[in-house]
Amino acid sequence: MAPSAPSERSSAAASAALLPARRSYAVLWSSGDDIRTGRLDPYSDRLHLCGRDRSFSITFSELSSAAIARGQRDRLRGLPVLVLRRIVGAPVRIASLEGAGVLHELARHVEHAGLAVAF
Numbered sequence: 001m002a003p004s005a006p007s008e009r010s011s012a013a014a015s016a017a018l019l020p021a022r023r024s025y026a027v028l029w030s031s032g033d034d035i036r037t038g039r040l041d042p043y044s045d046r047l048h049l050c051g052r053d054r055s056f057s058i059t060f061s062e063l064s065s066a067a068i069a070r071g072q073r074d075r076l077r078g079l080p081v082l083v084l085r086r087i088v089g090a091p092v093r094i095a096s097l098e099g100a101g102v103l104h105e106l107a108r109h110v111e112h113a114g115l116a117v118a119f
Contacts, residue, residue, distance in 0.1 A: 025106070026097040028076045031090045035076055040094065042109045047084075049094075060113035062086050067118035068103050069093070082106050082117075 025040045029049050038051030046059040064087045070080040079095035082103045086092070096102035107117040 025102055027102075028079065028095040028097065029092060030076055031092045037097070040106070042106065045113065047094075047106070047109065049092075058084055058086070058092055060110060060115060062088070063110070063115055065118070066107065066110045066115055068107060082110075084110070 025042075026037075027040045027049070028035055028037050029040075029051075030036070036049075036051040036054060038049060038055075041048045041050070043057075045061070046057045048057045049055065063084055065085045067083050067085075068080060069075075069083045074081055074083060074093065076093055076095040079097075080100055080103060081093040081095045084092045084094070094103075094106065096106075107119070110117050
């Protein structure tokens with residue numbers, strides 16, 4: 001079998017760089033007045049939130065819009081959030097406990113599913 005041409009290898013490497021490895025994120029989230037802590041696991045069709053006493057998924061098909069919000073009223077415990085507005089139900093706000101850059105990673109998951117995210 002002949003080795004790949006340099007352009008084929010670099011093209012494959014560039015494609016792999018665009019697809020982040022699946023990982024979990026430490027987050028805060030709220031879909032009303034209560035704020036919960038836990039883990040967020042991204043999947044191709046949804047984001048799954050898992051806390052001590054509650055676990056649920058938000059499918060991308062149930063979202064009407066998404067945005068990164070930095071306003072004082074939007075923040076969770078002073079942290080900027082990714083706001084996921086659902087077609088039905090209260091919006092879900094997600095803040096990263098690992099740094100604001102994680103919000104951009106999560107926004108890319110939402111964009112990859114076909115929904116634009118306002119920055």
